[in-house]
Amino acid sequence: MLMLGCREKTGDYAIKARLLALKIMGAITESLGMGSKYLESKMEDGMQVIAVNCYPQCPEPNLTLGLPPHSDYSCITIVLHSSCGLEIMDFTDGTWRLVPNLHGALQVHVGDHVEVLSNGLYKSMVHRVTLNNEKTRVSIASLHSMGIDEKMATPEELISNEHPKKYKESSFRDFLNFLSNNDITDGKSFIEFLKINYESWQCDQTGLSNENAPVCMNKMGEDNSRDGDYLMKFKNVKKKRKTIENG
DSSP states (O other): OHHHHHHHHHHHHHHHHHHHHHHHHHHHHHHTTSOTTTTHHHHHTSEEEEEEEEEOOOSOGGGOOSEEEEOOSSSEEEEEESSSOEEEEETTTTEEEEOOOOTTOOEEEEOHHHHHHTTTSSOOOOEEEOOOSSOOEEEEEEEEESOTTOOBOOOGGGOOSSSOOOBOOBOHHHHHHHHHHOOGGGTOOHHHHHBTTHHHHHHHHHOSOTTTOOOOGGGOOGGGHHHHHHHHHHHHHHHHHHHHHHO
């Protein structure tokens, strides 16, 4: 009976989270001047992925992370959690800010596809999960996007000579293919991959061809500084952890 009750409550939560996501996406497209129904049918026919994460107590939480820094591929993610642990990056100075725990409150994360849709007016939220040595943390993340092969692209109305197109179009399947070919814990970022000037930026920094140009994470320009900062910090955490393990 307990499992049956949990199943019913989880199903009810998933339905209500989806309805909320549709309303939020309508507000986002309206704010961009595209009208509240611009993506309505595609989002209604789209995908919802729910991930339940459990982060147990850690005796030395300063040596590791529950989840490494990343942004979500989705349009938006709605999160409910049991306690503090989520940190978001402040793009203005590259520091991490702890999200306070407001009981019963939902968090809404802007994802990569909204950044593409808005041509960079909205920024996907870079976040990570820290651990603690006092109690277990549980979170429920509901990720909302269009269909698996539906391409998200910047509308022509948001492109001009002053604001040229900044991103390639992409789908959820494109993201899955990206994951299968890249290790995000080593600094590969889907949103950076989608930037139209990404390869040319690498070449400008190194003087090499696109094929051989390395990713200079510590020399990224203004639009890329967030990834450079958090990846360098994450790599430092990994080095400390390896030192302890090999100790």
